[in-house]
Amino acid sequence: MELSGYAAGNQNLDAVFAALADPTRRAILSRLAAGEASVNEIAAPFEMSQPAVSKHLKVLERAGLIERDVDKQRRPARLKAEPMAAAVSWLGEFKRFWSSNFDQLDSLLEELKKAATKGAGNG
Amino acid sequence: MELSGYAAGNQNLDAVFAALADPTRRAILSRLAAGEASVNEIAAPFEMSQPAVSKHLKVLERAGLIERDVDKQRRPARLKAEPMAAAVSWLGEFKRFWSSNFDQLDSLLEELKKAATKGAGNG
DNA sequence: TAGTTCCATAACCTTGTGGTTACAGGACTA
DNA sequence: TAGTCCTGTAACCACAAGGTTATGGAACTA
Structure with a gap:
């Protein structure tokens, strides 16, 4: 996966x-x-x-x-x-370690990632 | 400030x-x-x-x-x-150039940043 | 005490990085 | 055609980066 x-x-x-x-x-x-x-x-x-x-x-x-x-x-x-997205995505794996304020982003980001993976040509 | x-x-x-x-x-x-x-x-x-x-x-x-x-x-x-947050924050300035899918994050991120700047000691 | 494990540091080597000056070449201008 | 502007490349230099081996020291073990 x-x-x-x-x-x-x-x-x-x-x-x-x-x-x-x-x-x-x-x-x-x-x-x-x-x-x-x-x-x-x-x-x-x-x-x-x-x-x-x-x-x-x-x-x-x-x-x-x-x-x-x-x-x-x-x-x-x-x-x-676009390559910045890869960098942010990698850093995103550590989001939960930054600050609990950002926890709310986690589910949203995953949704968006799924959507982008399915449909978007992103480039 | x-x-x-x-x-x-x-x-x-x-x-x-x-x-x-x-x-x-x-x-x-x-x-x-x-x-x-x-x-x-x-x-x-x-x-x-x-x-x-x-x-x-x-x-x-x-x-x-x-x-x-x-x-x-x-x-x-x-x-x-924590320093990763600074990196993501810098990269966040370019979010609008990655993909329109991520536009929705923009306002949310700014809100969170403001909240963190005001109250959070993040450390 | 003696030996072993865990780790840091020193000395060294090779390669990459960031800067320079010198120069070449393509494209405008007169 | 000659000159000038814009840019890339080559040659060079100083230093940082990433790796090695050798070594030393602190702490556990017997």
């Missing part, structure tokens, strides 16, 4: 969590939540060279957290948050 | 996500969800030396994900999952 929909790619959890472990990359993801952005736009707020940012984007891309487009000379990055 | 309960230590997210990025450490956490365990008990299922496991435990401890006890010669490790 196990988890069939979310948290299926246990393998990818390594890459996802590792990608999220860097504050620059988390900031990039937050920025991309507001819409896609070119490498220069992404790099602007950081005191860091453009190649460094390109490397971070590569890490995020390998984790499946972003996608790259091609718009003439620009390679805009676009948020692709 | 800021976020007092969940997601308080943005700093610590680095350590938490980094700790979770290793499959051995995730397995250790899963094992500890069933109850505290000594180093040898933890190390048993892994094809890995005891010092290697000790190192992993140190990483988990620095991330705040486990605590160590002292029971005679044993140093049992105990799950301490």
